[in-house]
Amino acid sequence: MTDEPLLRVEDLTTTFETDAGRLVAVDGIDFSVEAGETVCLVGESGSGKTVATESITRLIKEPPGHIEGTVRFEGRDLADCAEPELREIRGADVAHVFQNPQDALNHCYTVGWQIAEAIRIHEDVGRSEARARAIELLGRVGIATPGARIDDYPHQFSGGEKQRVMIAMALSTNPDLLVADEPTTALDVTVQAQILRLLDELKTEYGMGVLFITHDLGVVSEIADRIVVLYAGKVMERGSAADVFERPSHPYTRQLLGCLPGIGPPSAGGIPGTLPDPTDPPEGCRFAPRCEHAVEACFEGGQPEAVERSPGHRVSCIHYHDGYDESVLGEPPTRLGLADPKAEEDTRTGGDADDG
Amino acid sequence: MPPERFDRIDWEEHAGSSGFSASINTVAFVLTALSVLALAGYDRLFAAERETVFGALARDVGVGPRFESLGIGADPGALEYLFVITLLLFVWYLLAPLYQNPRMTRYYWDRFTRNRPAVVSLGWLFVVFAGGLLGPLLLSAPQQDVLAGHQPPVYLSIDASNVARCLGETVGGRCHGTWRYPLGTTQAGEGVFRNVVYGMTISMQIAFITTTIVAAIGITFGTVSAYAGGWVDEALMRFVDIVLSFPTLLFFLLILYIYGAGLGMFILVFSLFAWGGTARYVRSKALSIAEEEYVDAARISGASTYRVVRRHVVPNTASSIITQLTLLVPGFLLAEAQLAFLGLGDSGINSWGQLISAGRSDLAFAPWIVLAPGIVLFLTILAFNFLGDALLDALNPKTEAERGR
């Protein structure tokens, strides 16, 4: 099993039965996560990224949900696992960190108790040892004076600290895979930077695989090793962070990048149009109705076959197929202005010298 | 004329106007309610003791017995006038807005109809409502007829020895029911069917008048408490505590023994001590609504506190207290039935409880006297509970948000 990645998801399809008909949230996506790497699932709200991760450990309620495809985790096929086994995996091997820490923490118990409890559920350790471990974990995730804070209740922590506590709780069982679902979206930019840095450190330290979900490519660029761009339940583009940021190929990826402040022409506006109705997805490429480069062939058949542009960098766009001209897509957006740290550094030292 | 544009309004033109304009519903309600009140006043001042108000009206206006020929021969009392006014409230502030906002109505209706039992319940309540409203106009009140006592319902039979005189066929010593009394008769020979129909009127009166009183006091106390804050809030809420801990039943019995008590007194006492929970609920709801950004948006548009409360806070609390009120009604209906059963009710009315009470001694051989009103009461209470549950789901914005994910 040496070549087997930590997590391999193949042809994952998750559907829901709703009043309006069958809703296809995730439609045949593949991705994998290796130990010690961060894979980002990127997409707008409604693109199916959360459902995709919840399908891995079958957190989706069935019915109305229905999951198809293979999910291999550490060589085991999770589709074959029974519920008790899955529960064990969810707790011990795959940890989740959610967007709103205040919803995920129980306000009736101290954070120390909650972390210790998480440890004791999965390991046979004594109360005092679990507590010692909890203190250590709190310290590790950057809570100052963990010994003093362990008996505090969740409301005594700030938003960023709560997210740190959530991460500590997720780490308490030494997971092999950490699934972080928009963990920084509710946080301030400064705190977001701290949390991202922390996750990056922990990934190396614990040798975990991290599956990171976000709508913000700015965040992605901070931590991703590899990127999977999702749109309406389908993978549009995938590749290493370098590939996707330096040679964004799918029109959707490019437009997403163009939305970032400081990239593309100022006030370029967002992506016109809205996500397609998941109960009635369009024929052909899912993005075609919003794509400025769409040609007739884009509205026929299924999602175009992914084309390998460089090793590991695959794009699902018809313009890269034989017989089409990729130059119609134009040049990818480039970084502009502010983001250059060098220029910033120079002006600052200059300013200081003047004052001195 | 230039197209209407927001930046072309001359505000000087409107500077003096307060912006107050009564809605069509308010105007309609005030007009209709005033005419009912006028009729009630006329009834009190001009109609003779034993004369019906319409009879008096016909005499004074000089149209002869035309009203009576239309079947409007009823002589309403204070309770009936109150009932009509609450119905008007219901029509102008609940049904009319539903009609005026068809889009919203369809949305809620779609959500409501997902709950099948609730739709059936609504149908049943509509039958009770229509029966209560139209029954007394179409059917005359049940008359005593001692000779026709203990007649069985149609298709059923009873040992002929239990009946004084069998109105239907007597086959093999058994008396069979007739269509004259579809649900049989009581010991006194009153038709059970008519009694049940007249009981619907009583039940609807109880349901509508109590909820109106509870809603009016509860919403007023709740919103004033939430918006005034400080010591006013404190005082009002302590008063609510007192109301909630008040032994309503004992108080009612006391009044009953000292003064005697009719249905009106029952409704008054029970609803005057039942609004505590509603007030608390409205207060907490109003406090949370005051935090909503649309309230800030209204305030920053210059809206006065009264306007904010009237236009945003009350409508948004109302939709959730409708649920609470719906669930309050069964309690009143049961209380009335229980008091009647114990012989403490208003013996002058044809309520279901009175009927059950009247039939309990004949349970052994004439069970329909108890069963018919009992089943109707049971179904009605069940329907109110189902309806309340369904409204909770249909009107709760929380479930909207969850579905939106």
Add this chain to the structure above:
Amino acid sequence: MTGEEPLLSVRGLKKHYPTGGGLLSRSSGAVRAVDGVSFDVGRGETLGLVGESGCGKSTAARSVVRLEEPTAGEVIFNGGGRAGASRNDDGTHPNDVTRFGRAELKAFRRDVQMVFQDPTSSFDPRMSVGASIAEPLSVHGLSDRGRRRAIAEDLLERVGLSPGDYGRYPHEFSGGQKQRLAIARALVLNPDLVIADEPVSALDVSVQADVLGLLEEIQSTFGLSVLFISHDLSVVREIADRVAVMYLGEIVEIGPTEAVLTAPEHPYTEALVSAIPTVGPGGKRQEIELTGTVPDPSNPPSGCRFHTRCHAVVQPEGIDLDQSAWRRVLDLRHRLEAGEVDLETVRESIRARTDATGDLDRSTLGTQLRAEFGLPETLSDPVAERELAGSIEALLGGDADAAAERLASTFRTPCEGTAPEFTGHGGGHRSACLRHAPDVPSEPE
């Protein structure tokens, strides 16, 4: 803002919330959410107000429009035909919003509108969006139903929706569309100033750009002034002409956007700028990490409020340390003063690493303590080292108070003694940092 009268001029605005008062509370102080804030917004200008959550930026904005009653200060609004007023004899200003009576306040609110953060709660769920947009019109006396509707429909079109959306309800719209509707509602009274309180932070990045674009377009079409509140500098950069950076109830830096973002003068602004995610691998800039958390606003630090977290905190005369070591010594001092240094935790971590049992000797403990606080084995400055060592000795001896006192006597930054004044950097760019004050030596590089 030379010569021309600004549209909005805020001076010394304060908003304190009383705390405690209950039987069990130790003291009845006040949360100083906004503590003396001054800024101007010119006509047709966008001012960005930036800071972390809890810094008081939203409270400041709400106090300006009196959704909260300000505790002190002046808010002079010269829009809506109030231009050119001069002060009364008693020094008060006729256009001071904080002194407006009922009628004046109502008229004022025709000229100032807000766009809120949360699209899900900014519309009454029981009202059609058209009615919500038109509501301010009827508040201000436009009783003609047909005109109200026509105006609202025209606005719907202007914000990129269709007049047919008039009768639809909020739940039928996406978050981005609701923010468009919110902009329409803010416009309906034809205001001079729109206050946008984090209008895009609840939206997807792709939708953010959309809404920002609309806001800019509307602003330039109608010559609006905008006060734009956000925690995200990258968003502010897109839309603001000038930026004011707030920290703990005070403005620490204000100036033209490009100047503030490319050459931040205040260390806090530097830290905020460095936290903006930059896109592209290899684009990772050197980050300035803010240590600690935002202090309690009911008991803000003395002097410069940022000194407890500042990476560029000034060293006193006679001490010459590496800046990061200096910062860490100060951290140790603050933690000692707060009684937050727990020797037991230090012992635990040694035991956990070395499996040592029994008593630990002082030097091991001292070393571990320094390691926990990221301090070097010895400080480069001998005087500083002597004091630090002495303090640690006292701490290990069990006298934490003496340890704290000893540190406090030596390691005392000028920043905690003096509240910095604003210094100009040209072009209206000003910052409040002691490093720029003329009589304080700039920090050693």
